[in-house]
Amino acid sequence: xxxxxxxxxxxxxxxxxxxxxxxxxxxxxxxxxxxxxxxxxxxxxxxxxxxxxxxxxxxxxxxxxxxxxxxxxxxxxxxxxxxxxxxxxxxxxxxxxxxxxxxxxxxxxxxxxxxxxxxxxxxxxxxxxxxxxxxxxxxxxxxxxxxxxxxxxxxxxxxxxxxxxxxxxxxxxxxxxxxxxxxxxxxxxxxxxxxxxxxxxxxxxxxxxxxxxxxxxxxxxxxxxxxxxxxxxxxxxxxxxxxxxxxxxxxxxxxxxxxxxxxxxxxxxxxxxxxxxxxxxxxxxxxxxxxxxxxxxxxxxxxxxxxxxxxxxxxxxxxxxxxxxxxxxxxxxxxxxxxxxxxxxxxxxxxxxxxxxxxxxxxxxxxxxxxxxxxxxxxxxxxxxxx
Ligand code: GAF
Numbered sequence: 579x580x581x582x583x584x585x586x587x588x589x590x591x592x593x594x595x596x597x598x599x600x601x602x603x604x605x606x607x608x609x610x611x612x613x614x615x616x617x618x619x620x621x622x623x624x625x626x627x628x629x630x631x632x633x634x635x636x637x638x639x640x641x642x643x644x645x646x647x648x649x650x651x652x653x654x655x656x657x658x659x660x661x662x663x664x665x666x667x668x669x670x671x672x673x674x675x676x677x678x679x680x681x682x683x684x685x686x687x688x689x690x691x692x693x694x695x696x697x698x699x700x701x702x703x704x705x706x707x708x709x710x711x712x713x714x715x716x717x718x719x720x721x722x723x724x725x726x727x728x729x730x731x732x733x734x735x736x737x738x739x740x741x742x743x744x745x746x747x748x749x750x751x752x753x754x755x756x757x758x759x760x761x762x763x764x765x766x767x768x769x770x771x772x773x774x775x776x777x778x779x780x781x782x783x784x785x786x787x788x789x790x791x792x793x794x795x796x797x798x799x800x801x802x803x804x805x806x807x808x809x810x811x812x813x814x815x816x817x818x819x820x821x822x823x824x825x826x827x828x829x830x831x832x833x834x835x836x837x838x839x840x841x842x843x844x845x846x847x848x849x850x851x852x853x854x855x856x857x858x859x860x861x862x863x864x865x866x867x868x869x870x871x872x873x874x875x876x877x878x879x880x881x882x883x884x885x886x887x888x889x890x891x892x893x894x895x896x897x898x899x900x901x902x903x904x905x906x907x908x909x910x911x912x913x914x915x916x917x918x919x920x921x922x923x924x925x926x927x928x929x930x931x932x933x934x935x936x937x938x939x940x941x942x943x944x945x946x947x948x949x950x951x952x953x954x955x956x957x958x959x960x961x962x963x964x965x
Contacts, residue, residue, distance in 0.1 A: 582965075583964070583965065585635050585699075585964065586604040586635065586637075586964045586965025587965065588699070589604055589636070589697060589698075589699050589965075590604055592637070592651065593637035593639075593695070593697040597639065597647070597649070597695040597697065599639065600639070601637035601639045601697075602638060602639045602640055603637070603638065603724060603725070603963055603965065604635060604636065604963070604964050604965030605636050605638070605717050605720050605963050605964065606633040606635045606636070606717065606961065606962060606964045607633060607636075607712075607713045607715075607716035607717035607719075607720060607760070607960070607961035608630050608631070608633045608702070608713055608758075608759055608959070608961070609629070609630045609632050609633070609634075609702035609703075609708040609710055609712070609713045610627045610628065610629050610630055610708065610709045610712070610755060610758035610759060610762065611627065611708065611791070611793060611914045611915075611921070611923050612625055612627040612914050613626040613627065613628060613782075613862060613874065613878070613914075613923070614855070614859050614862045614877055614881050614912075615627075615754075615770070615856070615858070615859040615862075616881065616885055616889075616891075616912075616913075616914070616915070616916075616917070617810065617814075617852065617855070617885075617889055617917075618754075618827070618855050618856055619752030619753055619754040619770075619772040620750075620751075620752035620772075620811050620814065621772075621814050621818070621825050621826040621852050622772055622824070622827035623825075623826065623855070623856045624769070624771060624772065624827075624856050625754045625768075625770045625772065625859060626769055626770070626780070626859050626862055627754060627755075627762065627770065628758070628762055628766070628768065628782060628955065628957040629758060629759065629762035629764075629957065629959060629960055630702065630708060630793075630953075630955055630956075630958055631956055631958045632700075632703070632708070632713075632953070633700070633701060633702065633713060634698055634699075634700040634702060634713040634714045634716075634717045635698065635717070635964070636696060636697070636699075636717040636718065637696070637697050637698075637965075638694045638695065638696045638697075638718075638721045638722075638725060639694060639695045639725075640726070641692065641693035641694055641695060642692070642693070643693060644661060644662050644663055644692050645659060645662070645693040646659070646660045646661075646665075646677075646681055646693050646696070647659050647694075647695045647696065648660070648677055648678070648696045648698075649696065649697045649698070650697075650699070650700075651698065651699035651700075653673065658670075658674040658678075660674070660678055662681055662685065662693050665681065665682040665685070666682070667679075667682070667745055668748070675746060675747045676711050676715050676718070676742065676747060677696060677698070677714060677715070677718040678746070679715065679747050680715050680718040680719050680722065680738060680739055681694075681722065682742065682746050683738045683739075683741045683742040683745070683746060684722060684726075684728070684738055686741075686745075687741075689728055690726065691725075691726045691728070694721075694722070694725060696718070696721075698717065700713065700714065703795055703953075705800060705801070705920075706795040706799075706800075706920055706951075707800050707916060707917070707919070707920020707921045708793070708795075708914075708915065708920075709758065709759065709915070712739060712755035712756045712758070713759055715739035715756065716736070716739050716961045717961065718739075719735040719738055719739045719760070719961075720735060720760065723735060732757075732760045732761050732960075733757065733775040735760050736753055736756035736757045736760050736761070736775070737753065737756075737775075739756040740752070740753045740756045743756075749807075750807065750808045752772060753772055754770060754772065757772075757777065758770070758960070760960050760961045761777050761960050762958070762959065763957075763960060764957060764958055765781060765782065765783065765957050766779040766780055766781050766782055766957055767779075767782045767866065767957060768780070769859070769863050772827075773825070773827060778863075780866045780867060781866065782866055783871070784956065784957070785928075788927060788928050788929075789871060789909075789925060789926065789927060789928060790925075790927075790931045791924070791925055791926075791955040791956075792903070792931060792934060792952060792953070792954060792955075793923055793953040793955050794921060794922045794923075794935070794938050794950045794951075795921045795950055795951040795952075795953065796893075796895035796896055796899060796919060796921065796922065796947070796950055797895075797947075797948050797951065798893055798895050798896075798918075798919030798920065799919055800915070800916055800919040800920040801918070804918075806891075807916055807918075810848065813844070814848055814852060817841055817845040817849045820840070820841060821837055821840065821841070821849075826849060826852045826853065827852075827856060829849065829852075829853050831854065831857045834850065834853050834854075837849060837853075838850060847887075847888035847889070847890075848888065848889060850888050851884045851885065851888040851889040854880075854884055855881060855884060858877045858880065862877050865877070871925075872909055872925075874925055875909025875925050876909075876910055877910065878909075878912040878923065878925060879900065879904060879910040879911060881912045882897075882911065882913055885912070885913055885917060889917075891913070891916065891917030891918055892913050892917055893917070893918060893919055894945075894947075895942070895947055895950075896913040896917070896919070896920070896922050898938075898945055898947070899911070899938050899941075899942075900922055901941075902937050902941035902942075903922065903924040903926070903937065903938055905937065906930070906933055906934045907926065907927065907933065907934055908924040908930070909925045909926065909927070910925050911923065911924035911925070922938075923955065924938075935952045938950055938952075939952075
């Protein structure tokens, strides 16, 4: 049995034990790392995420009585029972707000969905900046799409999941994480245009080039709902309005010096980050298309400097992980995701993977930080039915 088939069998068995009958199907949706293009999605810009092997696996069966009965292997053992017709933003707390939010969002868009029994089990670390909430939302979205015969496109599913997170869970995120979870393909990074939602699969053959991509989870939990993310987003929107632009995506790199001169001091660094980051995405895609993935390295490290110095979303732990990884032979490293903690990615020659991971762990110990968790990222498939 393959890994996915074995996971599907386990979740199917657990579903039957908990809900007393068999599920209609089993679906999986991955977490992600973003290679480059951070804090660009809500500026209508570009990003280059890839799906992780870690997924949320979800078994579900349609119910005719309008009840949504949710159980999580990571929960407290209880079933959360909700009436679909009564779902309103703010009414559900904890992890259940993500699946409930997707069902609410589908109904809010006028789609004919009702209840379900659900059991889910996730290997995506939570609070690590690896999009565990998007994986959960997208697993529900693809399952409901099939259970209720909705036939939504992948970008439509991503928009529903993002709407659930924005309007139901109260997190003002962009669309990158949800697009990554539903659109990524095995062996490729996803070149995303956040304005049109057009995507291009860019082959990313780490193994063939003797490379590995480490994920160093600093253990500093990030929380996008705490206001800092929303404030950055509002700052970008204000800057775009002051410059007379629909979004910062519409500012070319060549126009940056003139634009910066017009902006108040508090906004100029945000704009500099977004514009240079969009340009780095373009360069990263060109490097991958040319079959030169090692050329991503310097772009990653430059992206981190921009997030640290201009966007100011790094923290001592992510800065230390990047510095220690690069000093130990990583080709490049950067924080990934929203920031304020979370994870760092490091692109390393395969032979140096062990020594880079050790160097970061040693640097953390010397600084008095808790040991980071080390994972490996391989470009993995997007959300799909697995059983
Ligand atoms: C978080 C958000 F959810 C994304 O939409 C994106 O803005 C990211 O932070 C920063 O690039 O993951």
